[in-house]
Amino acid sequence: MNSEFFIxxxxxxxxxxxxxxxxxxxxxxxxxxxxxxLRLQRGFFGRPFMDSLREIFMESLLxxxxxxxxxxxxYMHMSLAFxxxxxxxxxxxxxxxxxxxxxxxxxxxxxxRWFNPExxxxxxxxIYNVWMDLLLAFILSGLLLAVIKRFIPGMxxxxxxxxHTWTDRVALISLWLIFPSRLxxxxxxxxxxxSGSFLTGNLGAALAxxxxxxxxxxxxxxxYSLSLGIFFLLLPVSRYFHIPxxxxxxxxxxxxxxxxxxSSSYTEVQTHACSSCxxxxxxxxxxxxxxxxxxxxxxxxxxxxxxxDIAAITANCLMCGRCEEVCPVGIELGPMRLIERRQGERxxxxxxxxxKYSLMRKRSSIEKIPTQSYGYLVREEPQKADVLFFAGxxxxxxxxxxxxxxxIMESAGVKYRFMDEKGGVCCGRPLMLAGxxxxxxxxxxxxxxxxxxxxxxxxxxxxPICYKVFRESYYLDATVMHHSEFINLxxxxxxxxLGYLHKKVVYHDPCELGxxxxxxxxxxxxxxxxxxxxxxxxxxxxxxxxxxxLGNLTLSSDKRALIAADAARTLTMSCPDELITACPLCKxxxxxxxxxxxxxxxxxxxxxxxxxxxxxxxxxATRAAVKATGNS
Amino acid sequence: xxxxxxxxxxxxxxxxxxxxxxxxxxxxxxxxxxREPSFKLCFACGGCTAACTAGQHTSFNLRRMITYIRRGxxxxxxxxVTRCMLCGKCLLVCPRGVNTRNVVAVTxxxxxxxxxxxx
Numbered sequence: 242m243n244s245e246f247f248i249x250x251x252x253x254x255x256x257x258x259x260x261x262x263x264x265x266x267x268x269x270x271x272x273x274x275x276x277x278x279l280r281l282q283r284g285f286f287g288r289p290f291m292d293s294l295r296e297i298f299m300e301s302l303l304x305x306x307x308x309x310x311x312x313x314x315x316y317m318h319m320s321l322a323f324x325x326x327x328x329x330x331x332x333x334x335x336x337x338x339x340x341x342x343x344x345x346x347x348x349x350x351x352x353x354r355w356f357n358p359e360x361x362x363x364x365x366x367x368i369y370n371v372w373m374d375l376l377l378a379f380i381l382s383g384l385l386l387a388v389i390k391r392f393i394p395g396m397x398x399x400x401x402x403x404x405h406t407w408t409d410r411v412a413l414i415s416l417w418l419i420f421p422s423r424l425x426x427x428x429x430x431x432x433x434x435x436s437g438s439f440l441t442g443n444l445g446a447a448l449a450x451x452x453x454x455x456x457x458x459x460x461x462x463x464x465y466s467l468s469l470g471i472f473f474l475l476l477p478v479s480r481y482f483h484i485p486x487x488x489x490x491x492x493x494x495x496x497x498x499x500x501x502x503x504s505s506s507y508t509e510v511q512t513h514a515c516s517s518c519x520x521x522x523x524x525x526x527x528x529x530x531x532x533x534x535x536x537x538x539x540x541x542x543x544x545x546x547x548x549x550d551i552a553a554i555t556a557n558c559l560m561c562g563r564c565e566e567v568c569p570v571g572i573e574l575g576p577m578r579l580i581e582r583r584q585g586e587r588x589x590x591x592x593x594x595x596x597k598y599s600l601m602r603k604r605s606s607i608e609k610i611p612t613q614s615y616g617y618l619v620r621e622e623p624q625k626a627d628v629l630f631f632a633g634x635x636x637x638x639x640x641x642x643x644x645x646x647x648x649i650m651e652s653a654g655v656k657y658r659f660m661d662e663k664g665g666v667c668c669g670r671p672l673m674l675a676g677x678x679x680x681x682x683x684x685x686x687x688x689x690x691x692x693x694x695x696x697x698x699x700x701x702x703x704x705p706i707c708y709k710v711f712r713e714s715y716y717l718d719a720t721v722m723h724h725s726e727f728i729n730l731x732x733x734x735x736x737x738x739l740g741y742l743h744k745k746v747v748y749h750d751p752c753e754l755g756x757x758x759x760x761x762x763x764x765x766x767x768x769x770x771x772x773x774x775x776x777x778x779x780x781x782x783x784x785x786x787x788x789x790x791l792g793n794l795t796l797s798s799d800k801r802a803l804i805a806a807d808a809a810r811t812l813t814m815s816c817p818d819e820l821i822t823a824c825p826l827c828k829x830x831x832x833x834x835x836x837x838x839x840x841x842x843x844x845x846x847x848x849x850x851x852x853x854x855x856x857x858x859x860x861x862a863t864r865a866a867v868k869a870t871g872n873s
Numbered sequence: 874x875x876x877x878x879x880x881x882x883x884x885x886x887x888x889x890x891x892x893x894x895x896x897x898x899x900x901x902x903x904x905x906x907x908r909e910p911s912f913k914l915c916f917a918c919g920g921c922t923a924a925c926t927a928g929q930h931t932s933f934n935l936r937r938m939i940t941y942i943r944r945g946x947x948x949x950x951x952x953x954v955t956r957c958m959l960c961g962k963c964l965l966v967c968p969r970g971v972n973t974r975n976v977v978a979v980t981x982x983x984x985x986x987x988x989x990x991x992x
Contacts, residue, residue: 612981613955617931634926634960664929667958675959675978684958791961794978797911798970829965 245355247459248348251466254473255347261477261598262485268600269489269506277498277507284496293492301487302326306569310520313386320383322484328376335373339366351469354427354441355462358434370438377427378440380420388417405480406547408594409517411471412479418468426461429454478597483516487570490514500576502678508580511572515542521564521574526786530807531800533557538564538574545581547597553795555581559804560674560792562756566782582676585609613680618666618687622694626658629697629719631688631711633704634667635825642703642825645847646724652850653737657701660691670710670753671791681714689715701727703843705754705824706791712758723754725764725823725842732770739849744772746845747817749808749831750784751824752792764823764842771849775815785811787822789830802834809835821845897945900992904983905942905976912976914969915939921963921973927956935963935973942980947987954981 273281284290299305302323308315329350336350337343339360349356361370389396391413405413424441425448431437432445433455448454476482490510498507521538528534536557544551555578565574585608630650636642650657666688669681692700692715700719702708711721722730731737748768754760761781768774779785788804809831812820820839822828831839905912921935922928928935933956941950954977963973986992 610985612985613957613959615927615956615958617956619930634962635965638924638962638965664926666930667926667960671959671961671974675974677959789965791974794975795909795972797972798967826961826965 247463247466248352249466250470251351251473252346252348252470254470258473258476258485265477265600266489269510272506273498274505277505280496280498281493284492289492289495289497293488293495296491296495297488300491300569301484304569310567310569314390317383317386317390320379321387324376324380324383328373328380331369331373331376335369339369352462352466354430354437355458358430359436361436361438367438370442374438374440374442377420377424381424384417384420405517406543408475408479408597409481412475412481415468415472415475416481418464419472422461422465422468426458426465429458429461433458478594480515480517483514483570486510486513487516490570490572494571500573500580502576502580502583504580508577511577512542512545514570515539515546515572516570517543518569520567520569524563524567524783526561526563526788526804526807527557527559527796527800530788530804531796532803533800538568538572538578541574541578541581542572545577551581552586556793556795558793559752559786559788559790559796561752561786561790563783563786566756579673579676582674583609583678584676609676609679611677611679613672613677615666615680615683615687618683620687620690623660623691624658625696626656627697628655628657628699628701629660629692629695630657631660631665631668631700631702631707633661633702633707633825634665635706635829636703637661637664639825639828639841642828642841642843645841645843646701646703648847648850649728649731649737649843653731655731655736658695658697660695668704668707668710669714670706673710673714674792675794681710685710685715689717692717692719699727703825703841705751705757706826709753709757723758723760723763723823725754725767726760728843728846729763729767732767737846738851739771739846740851742772742845742849744818745775745815746772746819746821747775747777747812747815748780748842749777749787749812749820749822749827750780751822751827752784752786752790754823755784756782764821767842767846768821771846772819775817777812778814779811787824787827787830789826791826801830805830805834809837813837819845892944892946898947899945900987901947901950901980901983902942902945904986904992905979908979908982909972909975911969911971912939912942915971916969918968920966920968924962924966926960926962927958931956933957935977938980939976947984950980951984954984957981 270278270281284293302319304315304318304322307318332350332353333347336345336353339357340349340353354360361367424444427437427441428445428448429452430445431441432447432449435446436442437445445454448457472481476485493507493510500508500511517539519539522528522534525537528537536554541551541554541558544554558578560575560578562575565572568574628650630646632643632646647659667684668688669684672678672681672684697719700711700717700721701724702711702721703724705723708721708723711717715721728737732739746768748764750756750761750764754764765774777784785808786804787808788801809820813835817837820831820835820837821842822831822839823842825841828839828841917936917939919936922937925933925935927933933953935957938950938953941947941953957977959974959977961974967973983992
């Protein structure tokens with residue numbers, strides 16, 4: 242049976258995926274904005290291209306990030322990706338070197354053994370064969386792990402895994418079949434011709450001893466070709482599309498393109514670059530603390546990809562950003578969710594198979610109809626001040642923070658003006674988180690006006706939610722500082738004299754301050770200055786959300802309480818005297834769910850202030866008076 | 874005296890407090906209850922209104938708004954709902970755990986749907 246028809250499925254699949262990828266990426270490129278196009282063009286002839294090649298090698302082939310996180314999973318990915326890559330490279334070299342002629346079609350390299358069954362009997366070719374067998378064994382070891390992972394996720398350290406669509410499943414089966422069928426195809430051919438190395442040769446000899454190897458071999462070559470062909474054909478509609486797309490993503494990111502605030506080709510590339518690995522599920526507090534398992538980023542992205550109505554999924558997220566920190570592909574999940582929240586209502590257009598192949602997605606942007614308006618706000622004429630203190634809405638619910646801040650600033654001799662002493666206007670961030678940017682702009686303009694007119698150099702805020710929006714969405718001349726930064730500045734300047742409290746405290750990084758704005762060190766410096774800071778098991782970029790987040794519009798209060806209780810338990814594991822946070826919202830939330838005293842960083846510092854001398858004198862005087870009356 | 878006559882009598886000092894059940898429109902109430910079930914928990918304590926950021930600048934009153942929704946009075950609701958800043962202070966003070974922020978968002982959604990005849 243010498244027919245070579247079996248290579249047809251492979252060729253079909255390969256040429257389809259090549260052409261499809263080229264066409265699709267051209268469409269994406271054309272839909273990019275002008276500036277992003279320029280960035281890409283500049284990146285192509287500059288450093289970003291070399292950086293991307295390095296990153297592609299380290300991440301897409303070696304999977305360094307996954308390795309660091311979980312060595313077993315890292316090995317699985319590396320053996321499949323890097324092993325397959327090497328098999329293709331060395332297979333091509335083999336076919337070019339030992340084949341009849343140079344520059345063969347790809348099928349000659351892939352099915353080399355079929356075309357050269359006697360190859361590799363002696364000399365260099367023999368050693369080369371050992372190498373090729375080694376590579377195959379390397380991939381098969383990874384595949385074994387993949388199969389184990391699928392059926393017993395716990396054995397490879399996976400807590401959760403994602404639910405797959407049927408195209409994913411078919412693609413998965415064909416991917417699994419590729420390498421075993423290659424092994425058996427090569428083995429049977431080798432067995433029939435007495436060639437092959439330690440793996441294919443020995444297995445082939447063993448199988449040929451009791452089976453008609455020459456007759457069976459073609460069936461496995463057919464299977465090999467079919468599984469490759471089906472895998473390539475289903476690639477664009479399955480989760481494995483991330484394999485080619487991740488390369489684009491890395492290059493685009495290195496060229497300086499970011500998600501921005503509207504959907505674009507880049508968001509679409511990110512949508513397809515998601516490998517549905519499910520790492521985001523394991524870290525999601527909504528999942529492990531509140532038992533909500535259908536809103537995680539992987540399902541959000543899947544919904545985007547298949548054009549489903551995902552309004553409920555999009556809204557039901559704390560926007561804490563933990564998933565973004567662990568995403569091995571580096572998808573900007575937070576900004577993508579915000580873009581989706583800004584969208585108006587749309588119909589559920591669940592895509593059929595043909596639709597999934599379509600080059601142009603119809604996920605148009607429908608603007609939300611504005612529902613709020615703040616025409617009633619009166620522009621006020623503010624007094625001039627160098628330092629402007631904006632407490633924020635939430636801080637007004639924790640008056641002790643305001644009192645503490647006042648004490649600290651007075652003690653340091655700061656001349657400040659309290660911008661929202663009589664209750665100010667919201668900073669606009671809650672509206673933005675609810676996808677109402679246009680309305681938020683009204684509030685931003687109102688507040689900006691006051692801040693500009695006050696001529697302030699420094700704007701201090703006590704609320705990380707305000708802090709983030711002041712920094713990112715306001716155009717201000719003043720330096721925006723969170724009060725932990727400001728206190729740190731006062732300590733460094735030497736204008737704040739503080740005592741030392743003999744207390745063990747643990748610090749909770751608020752989402753908007755830590756992951757959201759990258760402020761990790763200043764609060765820690767301040768706390769270490771006045772008390773003993775203990776480490777928490779989940780801190781800095783992996784810190785927990787308190788559960789009170791304004792990022793989630795729909796989460797019910799009992800679920801919030803579950804998340805808060807879980808986070809508080811983790812934070813107070815080391816039995817600290819106080820749980821310190823830097824966000825009034827976190828404080829309010831934690832107070833209800835832990836017995837440990839919860840204070841704001843400002844309150845801690847205020848407690849470390851030396852007692853005013855006047856009071857001490859007064860106390861002494863009263864004590865003397867009491868004594869005197871007692872004596873008489 | 875029928876309801877009609879009561880409204881037409883032109884010498885009252887206070888605005889009429891009669892609720893006309895014939896003109897009450899429960900679509901918004903049903904929509905809000907469906908989308909945000911915790912709405913039913915409100916016992917009108919007024920904590921939200923006391924804490925309200927927008928309430929310091931204008932006559933926005935979440936407690937009154939919820940009453941309008943329950944009574945099915947759409948007209949006064951239309952203006953009221955636009956004033957909220959969604960800052961979320963009310964959420965923290967609510968003793969019943971009503972997701973007040975979402976109540977406002979859903980009500981605004983319902984009103985805009987009502988205007989488009991989609992409700």
